[in-house]
Amino acid sequence: MSYVIRTHGITKAFDNNEVVSNVDMNVKRNEIYGFLGPNGAGKTTIMKMITNLLKPTSGEIEIFGERLTHSSYNVLKRMGSIIEYPAFYDHLSGAANLELHCEYMGYYSPNSVQNALEMLDLTETGNKAVRSYSLGMKQRLGLARAVLTKPELLILDEPMNGLDPAGIKYIRDLLKMLCKECGITILISSHILSEIENIADTIGIINHGKMLRELTMQEVRDMNLSYVELVAGNLKQAAYVLSEHLHINNFKIIDDKVIRIYDVATPTPELSKSLVQSDVAIESMSKKSESLEDYFIKMTTEDR
Numbered sequence: 369m370s371y372v373i374r375t376h377g378i379t380k381a382f383d384n385n386e387v388v389s390n391v392d393m394n395v396k397r398n399e400i401y402g403f404l405g406p407n408g409a410g411k412t413t414i415m416k417m418i419t420n421l422l423k424p425t426s427g428e429i430e431i432f433g434e435r436l437t438h439s440s441y442n443v444l445k446r447m448g449s450i451i452e453y454p455a456f457y458d459h460l461s462g463a464a465n466l467e468l469h470c471e472y473m474g475y476y477s478p479n480s481v482q483n484a485l486e487m488l489d490l491t492e493t494g495n496k497a498v499r500s501y502s503l504g505m506k507q508r509l510g511l512a513r514a515v516l517t518k519p520e521l522l523i524l525d526e527p528m529n530g531l532d533p534a535g536i537k538y539i540r541d542l543l544k545m546l547c548k549e550c551g552i553t554i555l556i557s558s559h560i561l562s563e564i565e566n567i568a569d570t571i572g573i574i575n576h577g578k579m580l581r582e583l584t585m586q587e588v589r590d591m592n593l594s595y596v597e598l599v600a601g602n603l604k605q606a607a608y609v610l611s612e613h614l615h616i617n618n619f620k621i622i623d624d625k626v627i628r629i630y631d632v633a634t635p636t637p638e639l640s641k642s643l644v645q646s647d648v649a650i651e652s653m654s655k656k657s658e659s660l661e662d663y664f665i666k667m668t669t670e671d672r
C-alpha cells in the first residue's frame with residue numbers, strides 16, 4: 369500500500385492543554401480522504417501540522433514517504449492547501465493574487481493563472497478586486513490558488529464553508545475529477561458527513577483530539593446500519609430465544625422493552641414465529657435503518 373500522508377502518534381499541546389492526542393492518520397495515494405469531526409475536534413490543528421504551519425509537540429509526520437522537518441521545502445512544494453479561511457490582498461484582482469502566489473512559489477507555467485480561474489468558474493470575475501467577491505467566490509479563488517501549481521496533494525480545511533448547495537456540488541464534482549482524472553490525493557475536512565460521504569474513499573473520524581476510527585467507505589457501506597427493532601414484554605426470554613434458538617448474537621438491548629437485532633438476514637416472520645412459540649409477548653417489530661449521519665453523531669457523542 370502506498371501512502372501519501374502518515375502521521376505517527378502526533379500530539380499537540382498549547383500551554384500544557386493537549387488538543388491533539390497521539391493521532392495516527394493514513395492517507396493513501398490517489399484517494400479522497402474525508403476528515404470528519406465536530407467543531408473544535410482538532411482537524412485544523414492536524415492539518416496545520418501536516419502543512420508545517422505548526423510543529424507537533426511529539427510524534428512524526430511522513431509525507432510522500434519523507435519525514436517532515438522544518439526544512440522540507442520540496443515536500444511542501446508538492447502540495448496545495450486551504451487552511452481555515454483563505455486570505456488574499458483584497459485590493460488586488462483574483463488573477464493578480466494568483467500571479468503573486470506563482471511568484472512566491474517559484475512556479476512559472478504559461479496560462480496557469482487563466483486555467484485555474486477557468487477551472488473554478490472565475491474567468492469573468494478574475495480581473496475584479498477580491499474585495500468585491502462573495503464568500504463563495506473567495507472559497508473558489510482559494511481552491512484556484514491551491515490547484516495553481518499542479519500539486520500532487522491537496523489539503524482542504526472545510527472548503528465547502530459558506531457555499532450554497534449548487535456551489536457545494538460544483539466543488540465536489542471538481543474534487544472527484546481532480547482525484548480520478550488528474551491523480552491528485554485529497555485530504556478534506558468537514559464537520560458535516562453528507563458533504564463528503566459521496567466523494568470520500570476513506571474517512572477518519574476525530575473527536576476531542578483523538579482519532580476514533582479510520583475506515584474505507586466500502587467498510588462503512590458493509591456496516592450493520594439496518595436492524596429490526598423488537599418491543600416485547602419479557603426481554604430476557606427474547607434474548608435467550610435469539611441466541612439459543614436462532615443463533616443470533618448480533619443484537620443490543622436498548623432498555624427494558626427494546627432490543628435491536630442487527631442480523632437482518634433472518635426473515636422477520638421467522639423471528640416472530642420463534643419468539644411467539646417461546647412465549648415472548650411481542651408488542652411490535654419493525655425494520656429500521658440508521659443513517660450514516662446518525663452513526664457519525666453517535667460515535668462522536670458516545671466519546672464525550
Ligand SMILES: Nc1ncnc2c1ncn2[C@@H]1O[C@H](COP(=O)(O)OP(=O)(O)OP(=O)(O)O)[C@@H](O)[C@H]1O
Nearest residue numbers: 382387405406407408409410411412413414526559
Ligand atoms: N493557537 C491555539 N492556542 C490555543 N488553543 C488552540 C489554538 N489553536 C487551536 N486551539 C484549540 O484546539 C482545539 C482544536 O481546534 P481546531 O481548530 O483544530 O478544531 P477543528 O476540528 O478544526 O474545529 P473547527 O471545525 O471549529 O475549525 C480547540 O479547542 C481550539 O480552541
